[in-house]
Amino acid sequence: MPEEPQKKNHLQELVNDLTAIASPLQAYLEQLHSTYQPLRDGAVASYIPELARADPNWFAICIVTVDGQVYKVGDYEQEFTIQSASKPFVYGLALEDHGRDFVVSKVGVEPTGEAFNAIVLDEHSNRPYNPMVNAGAIATAGLIKGSNPAERMNRLLEMFCCYTGRDIRLDVSVFVSERTTGDRNRAIAYLMRNFGMLAGELDESLELYFQQCSLLVNCHDLGVMAATLANDGVNPITGTRAVHADYVQDMLSVMYTCGMYDFSGEWAYRVGMPAKSGVGGGIIAVAPNRLGIGVFSPLLDRRGNSVRGVQVCTDLSQEFGLHAFNTHADDSRFRAALSGRLP
Ligand code: DON
Secondary structure, three states: OOOOHHHHHHHHHHHHHHHHHOOHHHHHHHHHHHHHOOOOOOEOOOOOHHHHHOOOOOOEEEEEEOOOOEEEEEOOOOOEEOHHHHHHHHHHHHHHHHOHHHHHHHOOOOOOOOOOOOOOOOOOOOOOOOOOOHHHHHHHHOOOOOOOHHHHHHHHHHHHHHHHOOOOOEOHHHHHHHHHOOHHHHHHHHHHHHOOOOOOOHHHHHHHHHHHHOEEEOHHHHHHHHHHHHOOOEOOOOOOEOOOHHHHHHHHHHHHHHOOHHHHHHHHHHOOOOEEEOOOOEEEEEEOOOEEEEEEOOOEOOOOOEHHHHHHHHHHHHHHOOOOOOOOOOHHHHHHHOOOOOO
16 A cells, blocks of 8 residues: 555654754754854844844754755744845745846845945935845835735745745734834835835835734744755755746845845855845855755844854855855765765
8 A cells, every 4th residue: 555645754754853863964053053052242133122022042053955854953943033034035926926127127136235224225226226125125025916915915925835834924013013113114115105116005015024024933944945945946845846946046146145234245255155134033044956054043233133143154154165156165074964865
């Protein structure tokens, strides 16, 4: 009799877990976690009152390979709001809805070198500079297709489910807090509307943006989402396609140049992976065709990037030669770390 698919999945998960436990990569992650757990630099975000409730001790790392191996340590089940780490994924959906040329005519792809909430547009084209800063993300939210706000929100939720492989829900208190304190984002939206650069209704675009920021994920989700981008848009755990393969390159490009705000240049130089951070403390980083990294720790530096997250990604990049331009990368350390499963 053929094995039931569900049983087979559980068995595969068990084999994967056992492989991960015995792996040198797992041991390395545990060591990294204990090295940076005592780090107390930075502060939890407080400009949105609900975010100030985060525990500064929370810290998790999760690596997911493109063949579906999962390595994780720390508080990887602790939920937190995805915040700006949602931006590349919503950008991917806007690209699917309208195609590259139209989207680029509305939202540029140029880094700003300024804070994520800067009230600034490109003075020649009046476009927001890129989809990773608030202006570009609000304009991108306005591009999401749907006949009413509920339909647009449901499309976002379905998309995030494909990336994470599980149901995603809204943190209502964070959403209300975002909305109550969102005047700066409103100012950005009015400026864009003034220049005719906001496709949807102003209030609906803002509302969807506040909602996408307030979705609850955990660090395991971030690892799987990053691995989905590393795997050409297919979730390596579920086998579900989350985004059309044509647009993964666009998403990774803006993450590479603009994903870490006014730290993006230094990040590209030192870490060399497309990435995105959020003020909830999450970072996703992608090593294309190899793996995705999720890190979660809510202590943020002055630019809004997780302090422990930046350290962890820097170390992982150096240890395993994950920098995109590391032309002499010796893959053998990485392969060996994956428990000898690869030749
Ligand atoms: O727009 C805001 O204020 C936030 N809800 C999202 C900001 C965010 O995560 C920026 N990131 N580092």
